[in-house]
Amino acid sequence: MKNKSLVSINDYSKEEQLAILELAANFEKNPTQKILEDYVIATLFFEPSTRTRLSFESAVSRLGGKIIGFSDASSTSVKKGESLKDTIKTVCNYSDLIVMRHPREGSARFASEVASVPIINAGDGANQHPTQTLLDMYTIKQTQGRLDNLNIAFVGDLKYGRTVHSLVMALCNFNCTFHLVSPFELKLPSSVKIHIKEKNLEYYQYTTMDEILPKVDILYMTRIQKERFSDPIEYEKIKNSYILSNDMLNNTKDNLKILHPLPRVNEIDEDVDDNSKAYYFQQALNGVYVRQALITKILGIK
Amino acid sequence: METKEFKVSAIENGTVIDHIPAKNVFQVIKILNLENYDNQILFGTNLESKKYVTKGIIKVSNKFFKTDEINKIALVAPRATLIIIKDYKVVEKSSVQIPDEVIKIVKCFNPNCITNHEKVETKFTVTSKEELKLRCHYCEKITDKKNMTFV
Ligand SMILES: [Zn+2]
Numbered sequence: 094m095k096n097k098s099l100v101s102i103n104d105y106s107k108e109e110q111l112a113i114l115e116l117a118a119n120f121e122k123n124p125t126q127k128i129l130e131d132y133v134i135a136t137l138f139f140e141p142s143t144r145t146r147l148s149f150e151s152a153v154s155r156l157g158g159k160i161i162g163f164s165d166a167s168s169t170s171v172k173k174g175e176s177l178k179d180t181i182k183t184v185c186n187y188s189d190l191i192v193m194r195h196p197r198e199g200s201a202r203f204a205s206e207v208a209s210v211p212i213i214n215a216g217d218g219a220n221q222h223p224t225q226t227l228l229d230m231y232t233i234k235q236t237q238g239r240l241d242n243l244n245i246a247f248v249g250d251l252k253y254g255r256t257v258h259s260l261v262m263a264l265c266n267f268n269c270t271f272h273l274v275s276p277f278e279l280k281l282p283s284s285v286k287i288h289i290k291e292k293n294l295e296y297y298q299y300t301t302m303d304e305i306l307p308k309v310d311i312l313y314m315t316r317i318q319k320e321r322f323s324d325p326i327e328y329e330k331i332k333n334s335y336i337l338s339n340d341m342l343n344n345t346k347d348n349l350k351i352l353h354p355l356p357r358v359n360e361i362d363e364d365v366d367d368n369s370k371a372y373y374f375q376q377a378l379n380g381v382y383v384r385q386a387l388i389t390k391i392l393g394i395k
Numbered sequence: 396m397e398t399k400e401f402k403v404s405a406i407e408n409g410t411v412i413d414h415i416p417a418k419n420v421f422q423v424i425k426i427l428n429l430e431n432y433d434n435q436i437l438f439g440t441n442l443e444s445k446k447y448v449t450k451g452i453i454k455v456s457n458k459f460f461k462t463d464e465i466n467k468i469a470l471v472a473p474r475a476t477l478i479i480i481k482d483y484k485v486v487e488k489s490s491v492q493i494p495d496e497v498i499k500i501v502k503c504f505n506p507n508c509i510t511n512h513e514k515v516e517t518k519f520t521v522t523s524k525e526e527l528k529l530r531c532h533y534c535e536k537i538t539d540k541k542n543m544t545f546v
Contacts, residue, residue, distance in 0.1 A: 203515055
């Protein structure tokens with residue numbers, strides 16, 4: 094994996110993904126190690142994403158690495174019309190690895206082709222966000238003891254949710270069964286379903302979640318945005334059917350864990366937070382360990 | 396050769412590209428970069444055709460295309476016929492094949508794709524030759540036949 098950019102989750106094989114998860118477990122036990130002291134990591138956030146940036150910067154800081162970069166393109170030469178290529182080429186002179194987030198789809202792939210240092214994609218528009226996928230996988234493995242043969246429900250906006258697309262694609266390597274709960278207008282796109290079909294895995298589609306709750310090991314909740322609906326009345330009609338509340342969890346499996354890529358708005362009631370099945374805050378913390386593992390693998394330190 | 400072919404004069408040596416959809420003749424000339432070609436080029440369009448209502452034809456003197464070069468036109472002229480002419484005689488006929496990869500020719504349909512904002516050559520993997528679906532190497536979105544425009 095040394096020097097290998099991570100733009101799309103499929104850039105890494107199943108074995109490489111598992112190697113990162115394994116190393117992340119070591120960082121979970123021992124997150125503070127001075128092993129990046131000789132390295133400079135650039136975090137280029139062409140659009141703000143405080144949560145993701147802080148997770149990366151915490152990962153690097155705990156390992157003693159230096160961080161350069163920007164958190165918002167408006168304060169940089171990008172605003173003066175510098176091309177992405179020129180920005181990346183310049184930053185390559187100053188750093189050993191670039192973490193970037195950019196509002197345009199395909200920007201990270203392009204950057205990886207012009208850069209002399211490896212790139213980690215921290216989100217390129219609506220396309221990919223592979224470190225989120227790795228942390229989701231890590232969390233599933235952590236809570237279930239495995240990734241194989243699980244019943245996984247995805248609830249909410251399955252059409253535009255890039256975290257859902259990448260995670261579904263990654264889990265296709267682990268013989269999971271998919272339960273897809275969404276309004277009709279926000280179904281999982283066929284470009285993603287094709288990966289499930291290629292592996293001959295089972296998937297089921299629903300418009301309400303009641304029926305699947307007793308069956309699943311993982312309940313992955315996502316937010317439904319009003320602006321995704323062509324007809325606002327449609328949104329008003331369905332919005333309450335995709336909200337999870339604590340009383341709905343009575344007949345669920347003991348091993349069930351509820352995940353969410355955060356930030357949440359109202360799709361999980363706050364009364365769920367105290368239920369031991371709620372796991373979304375621990376999930377976010379896992380992002381630090383997974384990013385530590387990924388960075389050290391790419392730099393060839395671990 | 397049938398007489399109607401001679402509506403566009405014959406060439407001594409070179410390649411005839413026949414059965415191009417009439418409206419796409421200029422597109423084919425552009426894709427093959429014939430605008431910058433120095434030898435004689437003859438072309439006709441809005442000619443009668445059995446395959447199309449009307450068709451176009453291009454005759455390029457002293458030019459024999461490489462396979463991957465000519466296959467680029469398959470996107471705009473999927474049923475084109477290639478005819479190799481030597482000494483005014485047809486020595487070979489073949490058809491074009493849709494390539495596995497499409498570079499530079501097509502614009503990505505996704506307005507938010509980096510290729511529509513930076514100086515980047517477009518690049519696609521052909522995911523379906525029957526329905527003509529191209530997956531962008533950069534944004535990973537599909538551009539299909541009805542949304543296809545050319546660079
Ligand atoms: Zn694209």
